Amino acid sequence: MGKPTGFMEYKREKTKEQPTLERVSNWKEYASRLSDASLQTQGARCMDCGTPFCHMGVEIRGTAAGCPINNVIPEWNDLVYKGQWKEALDRLHMTNNFPEFTGRVCPAPCEGSCTLAITDPAVAIKSIERTIIDKGFENGWVVPRIPRHRTGRKVAVIGSGPAGLAAADELNQLGHKVTVFERADRPGGLLMYGIPNMKLEKEVIERRVNLLALEGIEFKCSINIGVDIPIEELRSQYDAVILCIGAQKQRLLHMEGADAEGIHLAMDYLTNVTKSLLDSNFEDGKALNVEGKDVIVIGGGDTGADCVATAIRQNCKSVYQFGKHPALPVSRTEENPWPKDPNVFTLDYAYAEVNDVKGYDPREYCIQTQKIVKDENGHIKELHTIQMEKILGEDGFHYFKELPGTERVWPAQYVFVAIGFEGVEKSLPEQFGVDVANNRIRASVKDFETNIPGIFAAGDARRGQSLVVWAIKEGRSVAASVHYYLQETRLFA
Structure with a gap:
């Protein structure tokens, strides 16, 4: 992948940043991207390493190793090196619903697991990822994907952080009608209000949310489930519910x-x-x-x-x-x-x-x-x-x-x-009757279903406070389980 000798010929180039004395006077993102030519050179540094640890996505004694969503990093590095940006975007979207988020705020465990990082600075994976998606929006390559059919099944996603958004995106593309409920006045969860503008400008979130809405997802903000809408009423209207409410109880x-x-x-x-x-x-x-x-x-x-x-x-x-x-x-x-x-x-x-x-x-x-x-x-x-x-x-x-x-x-x-955070706020899970243990909603990593049939949980609410990229992974995984559940319940209805 990349140029066979690129890792020996080229040095890692640091992402551009506003000068510190300039950026402290504004609230704009302090980091910006490198030129296309520079990033093609950075893509050339990706080694033909045989076993690409960068996308293995596991935890070793509690520490992340590689990309949790298993981005096929060497492939889109190679495509960028060759100047095939649109093809790189297709490869990136294959595993990552929101690369514009991870390309800005993810701590990039992929780079820590880069084979080149054993002896030299890692490949600039995060910088390349961000530029691929930004170019995709700028060139009109990212367009609404309208599902070709609808199943007639309805899913409620409570919480609009990265886990909830990823689950909603996946289920919508599978043809289910998805409504996302958010108690704040804007969707995005901690992406919107927990991460300051200088790391993630909110237009980036709004751009993606608007796209999801065009694709058929309904967003309802300023609604506190269990208060504004009774649990019984919600359950009567939806075939499945996913709790992506985060772990926001602060110590x-x-x-x-x-x-x-x-x-x-x-x-x-x-x-x-x-x-x-x-x-x-x-x-x-x-x-x-x-x-x-x-x-x-x-x-x-x-x-x-x-x-x-x-x-x-x-x-x-x-x-x-x-x-x-x-x-x-x-x-x-x-x-x-x-x-x-x-x-x-x-x-x-x-x-x-x-x-x-x-x-x-x-x-x-x-x-x-x-x-x-x-x-x-x-x-x-x-x-x-x-x-x-x-x-x-x-x-x-x-x-x-x-x-x-x-x-x-x-x-x-x-x-x-x-x-830090103690874990999930227990009021809503208790209203649903789902079990909470060690300040987390109890839901198996196998199917993400709680002790109450049809009620699922994912993201920080299930696994505890973690990275945005793990939340996206959980959202994608719970969507697959909910899809299977909806097919099964229809079959035996």
Whole structure:
């Protein structure tokens, strides 16, 4: 695939980005694509490696390895190298319903499993993927696919994140009538409100949703199933129901002062800012604005990084991100061998921005917040922390040990809590009568059906918080199971 000697002749070229000092003044996507000629060269780097680990799509001890939706990456790399962009798009759409999403926000475990990545920088798979689909829309190659027949069967999909959208897309193409219900005012789930514009502009989501609607999928937003529409009424109207409601129950802080004003859950902050941006370009005054304030983000993950990037665009006075773990190593460790996704130190977009604007890396490692102090009005005033050391116990488990003498007081007027998600919100599953265990809806990976016949679950609600690409995989898989169920029930009706 690609040029036989391309991986030896060409270097990996980095995706173009707006300069940091320029992009922090706007909310546009900070990354843009390379030229067609550059990407053809990048496609030439794809090796004829015999066994393409990039699209194996498995988990090795909880870490992704390869593309979960099994994109046939070497094939469309080769087609791009040859300048056959339309054929590359056809190959890409064969396995991926929404490459414009994954080409922007997926962490690309495919690149971590690239054979070339054993010794050199991986093939620029993500950049190539994004450009294939963007060119497809620009050249009119992506057009509505109207199903040729209708089965007369109706399916309700609750939740319009990537899992729900993928399930709806697949079932609609199979001829079933699909209605997607979303409790927010816009479809897209966390793609719409949980990922900020600078990583994924919302026109990209709206473009795909509009296409799905033209193909026959009905979207009903601002509807809370179980409240606005009773469960019994919904079940009477649809032959099957798919719960793609995500795992959006956020973890809370439990410490002295955690009830202070100025403490917000990270996802609430991101949603609030994005909604104000989309509704009025911030003219409605409803955005939570941290301009001129000291901001601390508790939680070292990607959601926390997005809060950092949002705060710096609002011209905060300072911003720091607290993580309990040590800094990642600069190269793979023995516990993180190829072809697992590399868990190594990188300079994420948000940290590069703070570094260039404020002159420091906002990440603080091995730090524990001990208490939060309020002012006389009940608003947060400061955080008290202590440094920790990660040690290996005699039982083989790792523990954190506090280091006396490392206490510190941090001024803060806003704190955003990004310490992860507990799992699915249980209210709706309980109304349907489906089982929930370990904060996930119980549904077999074999057929995705819950304990209630005709009720299915997929995505984060079933597997727990995960990647967009895993959600698409789940949506495609649950659609196949629902299709089989609808055929079977019709046969024996």
